[in-house]
Amino acid sequence: MTQFAVDRKTATIEQRAKLLRGFADPSRLAILDVLSEGPMVVHELVARTGLSQPNVSNHLRCLLECGLVSSDRNGRFVRYRISSPRITTLLTDVDALLDVVAAGVEACENYRGM
Amino acid sequence: MTQFAVDRKTATIEQRAKLLRGFADPSRLAILDVLSEGPMVVHELVARTGLSQPNVSNHLRCLLECGLVSSDRNGRFVRYRISSPRITTLLTDVDALLDVVAAGVEACENYRGM
DNA sequence: CTAATACATCAGTGAGAAATGATATGACGC
DNA sequence: GCGTCATATCATTTCTCACTGATGTATTAG
Numbered sequence: 492m493t494q495f496a497v498d499r500k501t502a503t504i505e506q507r508a509k510l511l512r513g514f515a516d517p518s519r520l521a522i523l524d525v526l527s528e529g530p531m532v533v534h535e536l537v538a539r540t541g542l543s544q545p546n547v548s549n550h551l552r553c554l555l556e557c558g559l560v561s562s563d564r565n566g567r568f569v570r571y572r573i574s575s576p577r578i579t580t581l582l583t584d585v586d587a588l589l590d591v592v593a594a595g596v597e598a599c600e601n602y603r604g605m
Numbered sequence: 606m607t608q609f610a611v612d613r614k615t616a617t618i619e620q621r622a623k624l625l626r627g628f629a630d631p632s633r634l635a636i637l638d639v640l641s642e643g644p645m646v647v648h649e650l651v652a653r654t655g656l657s658q659p660n661v662s663n664h665l666r667c668l669l670e671c672g673l674v675s676s677d678r679n680g681r682f683v684r685y686r687i688s689s690p691r692i693t694t695l696l697t698d699v700d701a702l703l704d705v706v707a708a709g710v711e712a713c714e715n716y717r718g719m
Numbered sequence: 720c721t722a723a724t725a726c727a728t729c730a731g732t733g734a735g736a737a738a739t740g741a742t743a744t745g746a747c748g749c
Numbered sequence: 750g751c752g753t754c755a756t757a758t759c760a761t762t763t764c765t766c767a768c769t770g771a772t773g774t775a776t777t778a779g
Contacts, residue, residue, distance in 0.1 A: 503700070503703065506703055508634055510702065510706070510710050517618055521618055574705075575706070580698055584695045584698050588624065595670060595673075596623050599667070
């Protein structure tokens with residue numbers, strides 16, 4: 492039974508990893524952070540994040556395909572917004588966890604140096 | 606003020622990305638998933654996850670440095686456990702978000718195929 | 720003291736994604 | 750129609766990380 496439980500969850504572990512990869516990038520986190528203040532068009536996101544325009548567009552496409560943001564076109568402008576409040580909840584919990592493990596994360600040598 | 610808020614958060618965006626990278630790997634998620642059932646020694650984790658022993662040790666070191674797990678030695682055995690209930694909360698939120706965006710995540714072509 | 724077990728570390732390799740620059744599409748003003 | 754602005758796509762380069770296999774260290778048994 493325990494073994495079966497592992498097998499059953501293994502299927503969704505790949506999904507979890509894929510979803511978390513969607514979040515685990517400074518550029519996308521910056522975009523989501525700005526979008527948490529409200530819907531915004533692309534050139535505003537470019538200005539607010541300091542990222543290049545193609546870069547922002549690429550990340551937005553990624554976030555859009557994954558369903559993390561939604562968009563609606565108005566003339567030349569495309570406005571993006573966070574698609575679900577559960578995303579905000581998740582990011583809030585990340586910050587809550589960082590309150591506990593921030594020092595350890597800072598010290599962790601395994602990932603690209605900050 | 607808004608600009609300052611962005612600057613203030615920019616510092617922690619790197620932390621968030623780094624923390625989320627710690628989660629965004631199938632092997633580490635599998636380890637955390639098994640550990641959510643209770644503390645366990647390394648060779649049990651190896652058996653339960655099907656990963657190689659050096660691989661498990663490497664990921665455990667990563668998780669340990671980041672403060673996501675803690676360990677205590679007992680003779681030849683080292684027992685690992687999840688360090689904070691907030692980690693479980695976070696993983697629960699991931700599953701809750703997947704309930705909404707699972708289809709989009711599946712369809713997303715940007716990351717490594719499953 | 721020797722061997723075996725449990726775990727950790729290291730170097731090398733390969734896959735994959737992030738950023739950039741150039742370019743393409745699409746909509747509006749003139 | 751023409752130029753321009755807003756956004757999207759593409760190709761290339763670079764960098765990073767996950768896995769493997771071999772080896773190192775610690776602890777217990779005999």
